[in-house]
Amino acid sequence: MTAINLNESSVRELNEKLQSGSSGDQFSVNNTVGKHALSVGLTSEINVEINGHVGYYCAGMNQQANIVINGNAGPGLAENMMSGEVRVTGNASQYAAATAHGGLLVIEGDASSRCGISMKGVNIVVGGNIGHMSAFMAQSGCLVVCGDAGDALGDSVYEAKIYVRGEVKSLGTDCIEKEMRDEHKKELKELLKQSNMNHKVEDFRRYGSARKLYNFDIDQVDEY
Amino acid sequence: MSKDNPTLIESSTFPRHVIAEIQRAAKTGIYDIRGFGAKRDIPTFDDLVFLGASTSRYPLEGYREKCTTEVVLGNRFAKNPIHLKTPVTIAGMSFGSLSAQAKESLGRGATLAGTSTTTGDGGMTPEERGHSKTLVYQYLPSRYGMNPDDLRRADAIEIVLGQGAKPGGGGMLLGQKISPRVAEMRNLPEGIDQRSACRHPDWTGPDDLEIKIQELREITNWEKPIYVKVGATRVFYDVTLAVKAGADVVVVDGMQGGTAATQDVFIEHVGIPTLPAVRMAVEALQEMDMHRKVQLIVSGGIRSGADVAKALALGADAVSIGTAALIALGDQSPEFDDEYKAIGSAAGFWDDYQAGNDPAGITTQDPELAKRLDPILGGRRLANYINVLTLELQTLARACGKSHVHNLEPEDMVALTMEAAAMAGVPLAGTSWIPGKNGM
Numbered sequence: 001m002t003a004i005n006l007n008e009s010s011v012r013e014l015n016e017k018l019q020s021g022s023s024g025d026q027f028s029v030n031n032t033v034g035k036h037a038l039s040v041g042l043t044s045e046i047n048v049e050i051n052g053h054v055g056y057y058c059a060g061m062n063q064q065a066n067i068v069i070n071g072n073a074g075p076g077l078a079e080n081m082m083s084g085e086v087r088v089t090g091n092a093s094q095y096a097a098a099t100a101h102g103g104l105l106v107i108e109g110d111a112s113s114r115c116g117i118s119m120k121g122v123n124i125v126v127g128g129n130i131g132h133m134s135a136f137m138a139q140s141g142c143l144v145v146c147g148d149a150g151d152a153l154g155d156s157v158y159e160a161k162i163y164v165r166g167e168v169k170s171l172g173t174d175c176i177e178k179e180m181r182d183e184h185k186k187e188l189k190e191l192l193k194q195s196n197m198n199h200k201v202e203d204f205r206r207y208g209s210a211r212k213l214y215n216f217d218i219d220q221v222d223e224y
Numbered sequence: 225m226s227k228d229n230p231t232l233i234e235s236s237t238f239p240r241h242v243i244a245e246i247q248r249a250a251k252t253g254i255y256d257i258r259g260f261g262a263k264r265d266i267p268t269f270d271d272l273v274f275l276g277a278s279t280s281r282y283p284l285e286g287y288r289e290k291c292t293t294e295v296v297l298g299n300r301f302a303k304n305p306i307h308l309k310t311p312v313t314i315a316g317m318s319f320g321s322l323s324a325q326a327k328e329s330l331g332r333g334a335t336l337a338g339t340s341t342t343t344g345d346g347g348m349t350p351e352e353r354g355h356s357k358t359l360v361y362q363y364l365p366s367r368y369g370m371n372p373d374d375l376r377r378a379d380a381i382e383i384v385l386g387q388g389a390k391p392g393g394g395g396m397l398l399g400q401k402i403s404p405r406v407a408e409m410r411n412l413p414e415g416i417d418q419r420s421a422c423r424h425p426d427w428t429g430p431d432d433l434e435i436k437i438q439e440l441r442e443i444t445n446w447e448k449p450i451y452v453k454v455g456a457t458r459v460f461y462d463v464t465l466a467v468k469a470g471a472d473v474v475v476v477d478g479m480q481g482g483t484a485a486t487q488d489v490f491i492e493h494v495g496i497p498t499l500p501a502v503r504m505a506v507e508a509l510q511e512m513d514m515h516r517k518v519q520l521i522v523s524g525g526i527r528s529g530a531d532v533a534k535a536l537a538l539g540a541d542a543v544s545i546g547t548a549a550l551i552a553l554g555d556q557s558p559e560f561d562d563e564y565k566a567i568g569s570a571a572g573f574w575d576d577y578q579a580g581n582d583p584a585g586i587t588t589q590d591p592e593l594a595k596r597l598d599p600i601l602g603g604r605r606l607a608n609y610i611n612v613l614t615l616e617l618q619t620l621a622r623a624c625g626k627s628h629v630h631n632l633e634p635e636d637m638v639a640l641t642m643e644a645a646a647m648a649g650v651p652l653a654g655t656s657w658i659p660g661k662n663g664m
Contacts, residue, residue, distance in 0.1 A: 015442045036435045041372055041443030056432070057439040061372040076426040076439075080370060095426040099367035101411070117425040118367060120411040137419065139411050156419070158412055214416040215399050218253040 001026040011035055018065075021046040034074065039067055042084070059086045062103060075112075078105045081122055087195075094131070097122050100141070106195040113150065116143045119160055125195035135162050136172065144191050146199055154207050158214075162207040163188050165199055176210045245488075256488040257396070259321075259577025259587065261389055261480045261525065261547055266497045268480070268525060269534040271644030272637045273653065276623040284622040291618040292628045295542050297519045298380055298449020298472035301441070305449055305472075306358055306380055308542070309338025310614040311629060312532055314606075315477075315523050315546035316362045316382060316453075318344030320397050320406045320418075321484030321577065322550075323594035324351050325602070326586045329553050331355035332603025337610035342382060342544075345395065345420050347409050348374040355603070360451065363440070365394065365421035368410040376444055380473075382451035383436070385424075385462075388481030388498070388524040390490045391455025394422035398485060401580040403589040430465040437470040451475050456501035456524065457494075463508035463520075473519045475544065476505045480525025482547035484587065485578030498524035498535075500647035506539030507649075515539060516630075529616020536617070537632035538648060545613075552609035553602045554584045 004014050004027060015037070018027060023045040032038060032052035039048050039058055042065035050058070053071040059078040069077075072090035081100040091109035098114070100122030107115075107124070113131030116124050121141045129147035136152075138160030148166035155172020161184065162175075171177075185201045192199055213220060234240065245256065277283035284291055299305040314334045319327050321344065328351040334341035340358035347369020353359055361378030363370065375381060386392065397406075397418040407414040427436050437450050452466040453475035466474045478498025483491065502522050509515040522535045523544035535543050547555075558571045560583035567574075567581055577587040585596035621629045624636045638653040639645035645652040646659035 011438075011442065012446070016445070019445075037439040037442045040439055043372075056435045057426070060439050061375075061443055063372065075432070076436075079426045080367060080372070082371060098426040099370065101371065114425070118421065120367075137421065158416075214413070216254070216396075216417055 001028055003028045003030065005030050006033070006035060006038075007031045011037060014038065015040060018042050018046065018048060021065075032071070036074070039065070042067070045084075053090070062086060072109070073107075077107075078103075078122075081105065091128070097124050100124075102141075104191075104194060106197075110147070116141075116160070119143070123191055125191055125197060127195075127197060129166070132169075133172065135160055135175075138162075142187065142191060144188065144195075144197075144204075146197055154209075156213065157207075157209045159209065161187070163191075163204045164207065165204045168205075168207070171207065174210050174213045175207055178206045178208045180204070180206045257398075257485055257578055258488055258491070258575045259482065259484050259486075260491075260575035261482040262491050263575075264492050266479070267499050267641065267643045267647055268497065269499060269531045271499070271641050272534050272639055272648055272650065274533070274537075274620055274624055274636055275638060277625045281625045283625050284627060286619060286622055289622065290627060291622045293614055293618060295519075295630075297521070297542065298451070300449075300472040300518055301446065301470065302380075302449040302472050303445070303447045304379070306340060306360075308340060308358065310610060311536060311540075311542035311617075312337070312526075312610050312613050313339050313360075313521065313542055313544045314341035314549055315481075315544035316342035316344045316360070316384065317546055317550075318346040318397075318484065319349045319352065320344075320346040320368075320401060320410070320589070321587060323585060323588055323597065324349060324405075325594050325597045325599045326550070326553060327352045328355050328599040329597060329602030329606060330549060331359070332599055333549070333552075333606025333610065334358070336603060336607035337614075339610060340379070343378075345369075345397070346406065347371070348377065349409075351599075353377060355599075362453075365424045366410075366419075367425070368418070368420070372443055375440070375448075378448060380449040380451060381440055381444070382453050382475065383433070383440075383471075384453045385433075385466075386455030386457075386477075387453070387483065388455045388477030388479050388495050389483035390486045391457045391495045392422065393486065393490050393494070395420035395483075396485055396578075398578050398580070401578070401589045406589060430469050433465075434469040449473055451521070453477060455479075455481070455494075456496045456498065456504075459496070459501045459504035460508045463505045464512065467509065467512055467514050467518050471518060473521060473541075474505065474509075475521040475523065476501050477544075478522070478524025481523055482550075483577075497647065498522060498526075499644060502535055502538040502540055503647065503649045509539070516541070529613045529618075530620065532613055532617045533620040533629070533632060534637065536629055537636050538634055538650075541630065545610075548609070549606055550586055552606045553586055554597060554605070555582075555586050557584055560584055 025046040029050045034055045036055035040060040048067045055074040057076040062081045073092045075093040077096040078086040079098045083103040087106040108127040110128035111130045115134040125144040132150035135154045139158045145164045152172035154175030295311045297306040335357040342360040360380045449472040451473040452471040454462045479495035519541040522540040563583035582588040585593040
């Protein structure tokens with residue numbers, strides 16, 4: 001295990017070290033004090049444990065790495081992640097996993113607004129609640145919410161799947177509740193297992209696109 | 225007044241094209257979406273002229289004395305700034321709005337001419353990367369096709385905050401242009417309208433932008449120049465904020481800038497012309513003592529070497545061309561006049577880039593139409609055109625006695641109209657009057 005102390009090393013030195021890591025390498029990062037762009041652009045199957053709160057864009061564009069943040073995360077956590085796994089033991093601020101293409105993001109606490117905005121294949125599991133406009137224009141992948149969802153969930157969603165255990169304050173434009181078929185139960189069960197969330201699949205409801213806004217229709221103009 | 229019947233007087237308020245638009249709107253119930261750029265009459269670089277050398281200046285000998293055109297972009301923070309032979313670059317245009325052959329042609333032409341080309345919404349194609357010696361990767365709000373491998377493969381990164389044709393607006397690639405390949409790159413179903421977001425999904429203002437730039441630099445080892453592109457509106461403040469956020473290069477796109485698909489009302493009524501935008505951007509850079517330290521690229525309606533020279537004389541470091549580059553490839557060619565007529569248009573007027581039925585095979589995903597453009601020939605034509613712009617630029621610079629095109633300055637020009645004088649900040653011809661300066 002290589003320990004990196006951000007009281008002594010710069011963000012540049014940290015990222016250079018992590019980006020040049022080899023598969024199986026272990027790193028711990030300490031004294032983060034909310035610094036931005038930590039552990040970004042990683043490309044190999046290394047394990048990174050970050051102890052403390054992090055600022056913007058932690059784990060941005062992650063490829064293959066397994067990153068655990070023991071703390072809270074600022075805006076844009078794991079934005080545009082491609083693969084690998086990112087876990088936050090606390091809460092995450094706005095736009096978590098924005099436009100992310102793949103991998104698994106687990107937020108054990110709550111996620112703020114616009115979680116999963118324009119997501120493009122990532123799977124996101126939130127242990128607590130999520131804020132308004134989550135999964136806005138979400139294209140593909142799954143957003144699992146073990147708590148409640150705020151206003152306008154799944155607004156203008158494309159093909160992403162949304163599973164919510166608690167209450168949904170309101171659904172966004174073109175987002176509807178959908179039947180929970182066996183394939184969805186199987187998918188959800190696997191995601192809950194991967195993220196170590198101990199909930200019954202039967203307690204969740206599924207939401208997705210009504211697909212009424214896929215091609216512009218003047219008669220739908222009041223929906224916007 | 226009709227020339228055939230002098231008693232027929234056309235209304236200035238309701239000319240025929242306005243009447244036609246009202247009739248079209250009433251029939252369809254939807255606003256007009258089109259490509260190309262602003263068509264209205266606005267002050268342009270044509271309203272400026274150079275003051276060639278005479279008794280108080282001496283010119284340089286054409287074809288003999290050197291007038292260099294090399295430009296370096298992005299040497300503020302990036303480890304690997306861009307070196308170009310000419311200050312004429314190719315603007316961002318997406319694969320999706322353009323065919324793969326058109327993108328390849330742009331890459332080939334830019335490379336032959338010693339300049340850069342730029343990706344667009346939808347990501348980077350192998351054809352484009354493979355044929356572009358210097359490729360700028362656009363980082364757009366939709367992040368379609370965005371991945372860190374391409375970010376590292378690029379030579380520079382352009383963060384797009386807006387474009388001149390539609391500052392404050394997003395985009396829509398209509399379903400008819402969503403081929404299986406385009407759909408796959410954008411991770412969306414084939415045939416649906418693809419909305420391109422109007423703002424980035426993971427930041428909301430200039431302070432956030434500064435952190436985003438830091439992230440992009442960290443991911444690319446601080447090697448790539450970071451451009452920030454804005455549509456011309458509040459140019460002074462936008463350029464100031466982009467520089468403050470850490471941009472290496474600022475790109476300002478005036479309202480004449482082209483688009484693949486935007487509402488006509490947006491194209492014609494939002495944003496300001498390129499002419500004042502250059503001056504405002506330069507003033508912002510000068511006020512921060514960053515002129516020539518952060519480079520300025522200007523785009524929007526650049527057509528000739530004269531336009532390039534005038535933009536540079538006002539203080540730009542380089543220009544970008546988009547619409548003109550497509551015309552060089554074959555867009556609007558009379559060769560296809562019959563086909564333009566068949567779709568209700570004519571060569572020189574066609575602007576339905578969004579429709580996907582481009583007779584020239586450029587703004588299409590139809591494989592049969594796309595085959596009409598030979599990327600090798602297209603690249604050659606584009607290189608020829610860029611070389612002509614560069615020669616014209618040098619000719620004008622030499623006439624003003626400049627041994628490098630960046631030595632052109634506002635003092636080398638006057639304006640032919642009061643509007644242009646006020647917008648460009650140069651005197652009205654025959655006077656020392658600059659409207660708006662010194663309280664006048």
